[in-house]
Amino acid sequence: MMSIKAFTLVSAVERELLMGDKERVNIECVECCGRDLYVGTNDCFVYHFLLEERPVPAGPATFTATKQLQRHLGFKKPVNELRAASALNRLLVLCDNSISLVNMLNLEPVPSGARIKGAATFALNENPVSGDPFCVEVCIISVKRRTIQMFLVYEDRVQIVKEVSTAEQPLAVAVDGHFLCLALTTQYIIHNYSTGVSQDLFPYCSEERPPIVKRIGRQEFLLAGPGGLGMFATVAGISQRAPVHWSENVIGAAVSFPYVIALDDEFITVHSMLDQQQKQTLPFKEGHILQDFEGRVIVATSKGVYILVPLPLEKQIQDLLASRRVEEALVLAKGARRNIPKEKFQVMYRRILQQAGFIQFAQLQFLEAKELFRSGQLDVRELISLYPFLLPTSSSFTRSHPPLHEYADLNQLTQGDQEKMAKCKCFLMSYLNEVRSTEVANGYKEDIDTALLKLYAEADHDSLLDLLVTENFCLLTDSAAWLEKHKKYFALGLLYHYNNQDAAAVQLWVNIVNGDVQDSTRSDLYEYIVDFLTYCLDEELVWAYADWVLQKSEEVGVQVFTKRPLDEQQKNSFNPDDIINCLKKYPKALVKYLEHLVIDKRLQKEEYHTHLAVLYLEEVLQQRASASGKGAEATETQAKLRRLLQKSDLYRVHFLLERLQGAGLPMESAILHGKLGEHEKALHILVHELQDFAAAEDYCLWCSEGRDPPHRQHLFHTLLAIYLRAGPAAHELAVAAVDLLNRHATEFDAAQVLQMLPDTWSVQLLCPFLMGAMRDSIHARRTMQVALGLARSENLIYTYDKMKLKGSSIRLSDKKLCQICQNPFCEPVFVRYPNGGLVHTHCAVSRHTNPSSSSPGTRT
Amino acid sequence: MRKPDSKIVLLGDMNVGKTSLLQRYMERRFPDTVSTVGGAFYLKQWRSYNISIWDTAGREQFHGLGSMYCRGAAAIILTYDVNHRQSLVELEDRFLGLTDTASKDCLFAIVGNKVDLTEEGALVGQEKEECSPNMEAEDCVSPRAPKQVHLEDAVALYKKILKYKMLDEQDVPAAEQMCFETSAKTGYNVDLLFETLFDLVVPMILQQRAERPSHTVDISSHKPPKRTRSGCCA
Ligand SMILES: Nc1nc2c(ncn2[C@@H]2O[C@H](COP(=O)(O)OP(=O)(O)O)[C@@H](O)[C@H]2O)c(=O)[nH]1
Numbered sequence A: 001m002m003s004i005k006a007f008t009l010v011s012a013v014e015r016e017l018l019m020g021d022k023e024r025v026n027i028e029c030v031e032c033c034g035r036d037l038y039v040g041t042n043d044c045f046v047y048h049f050l051l052e053e054r055p056v057p058a059g060p061a062t063f064t065a066t067k068q069l070q071r072h073l074g075f076k077k078p079v080n081e082l083r084a085a086s087a088l089n090r091l092l093v094l095c096d097n098s099i100s101l102v103n104m105l106n107l108e109p110v111p112s113g114a115r116i117k118g119a120a121t122f123a124l125n126e127n128p129v130s131g132d133p134f135c136v137e138v139c140i141i142s143v144k145r146r147t148i149q150m151f152l153v154y155e156d157r158v159q160i161v162k163e164v165s166t167a168e169q170p171l172a173v174a175v176d177g178h179f180l181c182l183a184l185t186t187q188y189i190i191h192n193y194s195t196g197v198s199q200d201l202f203p204y205c206s207e208e209r210p211p212i213v214k215r216i217g218r219q220e221f222l223l224a225g226p227g228g229l230g231m232f233a234t235v236a237g238i239s240q241r242a243p244v245h246w247s248e249n250v251i252g253a254a255v256s257f258p259y260v261i262a263l264d265d266e267f268i269t270v271h272s273m274l275d276q277q278q279k280q281t282l283p284f285k286e287g288h289i290l291q292d293f294e295g296r297v298i299v300a301t302s303k304g305v306y307i308l309v310p311l312p313l314e315k316q317i318q319d320l321l322a323s324r325r326v327e328e329a330l331v332l333a334k335g336a337r338r339n340i341p342k343e344k345f346q347v348m349y350r351r352i353l354q355q356a357g358f359i360q361f362a363q364l365q366f367l368e369a370k371e372l373f374r375s376g377q378l379d380v381r382e383l384i385s386l387y388p389f390l391l392p393t394s395s396s397f398t399r400s401h402p403p404l405h406e407y408a409d410l411n412q413l414t415q416g417d418q419e420k421m422a423k424c425k426c427f428l429m430s431y432l433n434e435v436r437s438t439e440v441a442n443g444y445k446e447d448i449d450t451a452l453l454k455l456y457a458e459a460d461h462d463s464l465l466d467l468l469v470t471e472n473f474c475l476l477t478d479s480a481a482w483l484e485k486h487k488k489y490f491a492l493g494l495l496y497h498y499n500n501q502d503a504a505a506v507q508l509w510v511n512i513v514n515g516d517v518q519d520s521t522r523s524d525l526y527e528y529i530v531d532f533l534t535y536c537l538d539e540e541l542v543w544a545y546a547d548w549v550l551q552k553s554e555e556v557g558v559q560v561f562t563k564r565p566l567d568e569q570q571k572n573s574f575n576p577d578d579i580i581n582c583l584k585k586y587p588k589a590l591v592k593y594l595e596h597l598v599i600d601k602r603l604q605k606e607e608y609h610t611h612l613a614v615l616y617l618e619e620v621l622q623q624r625a626s627a628s629g630k631g632a633e634a635t636e637t638q639a640k641l642r643r644l645l646q647k648s649d650l651y652r653v654h655f656l657l658e659r660l661q662g663a664g665l666p667m668e669s670a671i672l673h674g675k676l677g678e679h680e681k682a683l684h685i686l687v688h689e690l691q692d693f694a695a696a697e698d699y700c701l702w703c704s705e706g707r708d709p710p711h712r713q714h715l716f717h718t719l720l721a722i723y724l725r726a727g728p729a730a731h732e733l734a735v736a737a738v739d740l741l742n743r744h745a746t747e748f749d750a751a752q753v754l755q756m757l758p759d760t761w762s763v764q765l766l767c768p769f770l771m772g773a774m775r776d777s778i779h780a781r782r783t784m785q786v787a788l789g790l791a792r793s794e795n796l797i798y799t800y801d802k803m804k805l806k807g808s809s810i811r812l813s814d815k816k817l818c819q820i821c822q823n824p825f826c827e828p829v830f831v832r833y834p835n836g837g838l839v840h841t842h843c844a845v846s847r848h849t850n851p852s853s854s855s856p857g858t859r860t
Numbered sequence B: 001m002r003k004p005d006s007k008i009v010l011l012g013d014m015n016v017g018k019t020s021l022l023q024r025y026m027e028r029r030f031p032d033t034v035s036t037v038g039g040a041f042y043l044k045q046w047r048s049y050n051i052s053i054w055d056t057a058g059r060e061q062f063h064g065l066g067s068m069y070c071r072g073a074a075a076i077i078l079t080y081d082v083n084h085r086q087s088l089v090e091l092e093d094r095f096l097g098l099t100d101t102a103s104k105d106c107l108f109a110i111v112g113n114k115v116d117l118t119e120e121g122a123l124v125g126q127e128k129e130e131c132s133p134n135m136e137a138e139d140c141v142s143p144r145a146p147k148q149v150h151l152e153d154a155v156a157l158y159k160k161i162l163k164y165k166m167l168d169e170q171d172v173p174a175a176e177q178m179c180f181e182t183s184a185k186t187g188y189n190v191d192l193l194f195e196t197l198f199d200l201v202v203p204m205i206l207q208q209r210a211e212r213p214s215h216t217v218d219i220s221s222h223k224p225p226k227r228t229r230s231g232c233c234a
């Protein structure tokens, strides 16, 4: 069993002081009261010593005893027992079955000669019930068989208060309040002498072993049990602590919290009440007395007196920690809680938890370590400082003193074992990550985040980026140097950005893309930069890198202008003309930008629309010139051009028409003519030049979009006229005319059309048109009829209402009150609401609402 | 030290596995135990109550301590070894008498431990088995023997105890609920055993508290006086 040094044995009274060289003189009993030490001998002497304690800086205190007095009691019997009653200034001396009272200072017997006769042994009640400070309660085992007696002892008199007879002969007694704890011949019992109730505790055998009954605190006793057990029992007769296991032949026992101390012929053993374990063994031969006096533990042989000096608990705990016995140290520390002032205890206990944490940490017991660090409220920097270079150079931290552990740094702790080192780092990462957002981090967030950044960077951990893009307190200079060292340039850029150094950030990233420095964190870094600039509020920075991004890719690069978030654009910080100017060198980008202005943002500015149209046109022309094969692409741009020409009303039509001259783009020309209102011309081009009847029909539709029906009708009639004008010889046009009529019957004024049509066309040919026209006409008529009917009936309802309201007469008397002002009517004029409410005319004027119903009514 | 609110005591012959059962429950492991000297106890926090669980020594030498340990106990776990009929007999002969000091409404549980060593128990605890095959051979001389004591025997003992205590079967938990077969080694039924008892003990604590004169005033249970109906809003 691992031991601990809890006590040191020091000598208090040397044998020379007592008996010189008289061989036969033996120590019989000892009493200690403060600094007064009394010793009784077998030759009927009582000695009085003064104990002087001298602390020794490193080590247990030493004691010297100076003899004050010695007195012979006048018998030929040994002094059996001594007890001090300091409140009475009396020493109770048991000698020759009689307890006499002597003065504590001069050892003279009291003049009254008061004594208790017939006592075999006695005990003081340390939890007295009388409440009189000038008396002590004494319990004796009488020489009379099976008898216990209770006495009150005053300065110079004694008074018997109770006699109790027991079932068996009592051998030892201890008292607490009304409770006697007795060792009878075959068992221990608790006896309440006030109620007379006894309770058996447990049997033992007095023939094998003399009993021990010792009060150890309020209402609790320690007893020598069978099989070398120190048993605890309360006055209620139950055990609240597990027994300690001492030796089979113990003679005496004492308590010095949290230890039980036992004495046998050869050893003094120390047992913890907290975990039942034996903690210390001191060889001690021929001891026969072991007693504690107000916390002071004294042992004696028949020749000398010794003191067991406890080591301070803190020292014991430190010793345990030093031998890595964390559990025991914590149990001991917790057990000490009630013996140490609260404030002091908390400081001490926290420190112990922290130390224990480092011990577990050093054994790579990270879970346990974490819990100890947490409950010990460790300053995280203590932990960080174990890892070389993690704390920022600017940190003001110094390790606590005395140190919490013995390690200079992690290298020493792991003895260079790389695997262990990696585990430790991994632990710190998770630990810091856990605490950084808790109150543990308050006050040193910079140190924590900087350390975390360093760990992440070194380990190539993904969380590095998460750390940098969320709220953090990484110190710039320290972190920057570290990231650079580990070639984390992208992350370094993020750090710059977080510290409002966007220019530095972008420059660094551009260097990565250009291949000037290596960092493969992001394969899409170029897009990332574009995105970054898009959302960047720093206009100058955007301009500075505009050329760079555009050179890389016009289509992507232009996004820095086209995708800017809306709210910023409203501030109009970027002037479109500046941008257009800049984009001159990048035609594709320019087109995209103008599209953005015209189509997405719907800027109503002639220049942009014209510019975009011209650019489209140029491209179309260029495409036509370069290759006639690439038809598909040509139509795409062309489609865009057409759409723009159709949708926009802002571009300069004449200017574009001029550009179109001779370009062979009839469709576009037609659109432009249409824009000028020259529909005849436009349709002519479509019908005759292009012979695209579908386009012509389409023209009528888009050109009249959003305009009134007559305008649309006019366009369709114009087209029909063009078709018909060619005469029956132009067969195709005739068919187109028929189709047009049949398909868009409702767009025409049928009566007009019928007059235009050649007489030769059959009804059958125009059947769909005619039916459509008829249906339309009938539909219009019926709709009108319905509307007419509804209007009539509405009128009828109103007429009925009016009749009803006029029908009955209304009586007005001075008893009737106006519903608004509650005054009577003084004139025969009034206003009546449809629900019957009557009010003054002036009231009704001032308040147009119905007084009692929410719906406004009509006045009558 | 926290004052326990209630006490549970483990009784039974030495070597039946009392200490092992407690360690399995409290520390979730099955270490080598040393023969218990005198007694030991654990404090278990169950909901808001502290329950002390006493492990006693089965050795004859410490027999005299049993009564004291049982004094005021709310529940007693009588433990035997399913592979040793004698250990069940001992419960009645030697240990039942110790329980006279227990509280008058004390609960009894009868626990047959080491079922892992029986043929049927081998199947039950297989997946949790944690010792290696060679350790096993050393541990159990005749592994997988047929069970010596059956659950019905325990049930019979339980009913005998009720008679002995002059308790009515109606007033106490049923035998089926209070007879367990466990294995401290595999953990089989161990949590069930302790937690069944805790749940039964808690109402007893509450009842005790209610019966004992209270020294504190419970301000939370103050009932406001009933309002008398006043005319207007009645
Ligand atoms: N196979 C097996 N062995 C057990 C079980 N419980 C206890 N043991 C063993 O039985 C022996 C006695 O156990 P212990 O707990 O000290 O018994 P106690 O005297 O009642 O406290 C020890 O060697 C244990 O390892 C069990 O459930 N299965």
Ligand SMILES: [Mg+2]
Pocket (backbone or CB within 6 Å): B015, B018, B019, B020, B033, B034, B035, B036, B055, B056, B057, B058
């Ligand atoms: Mg045991």
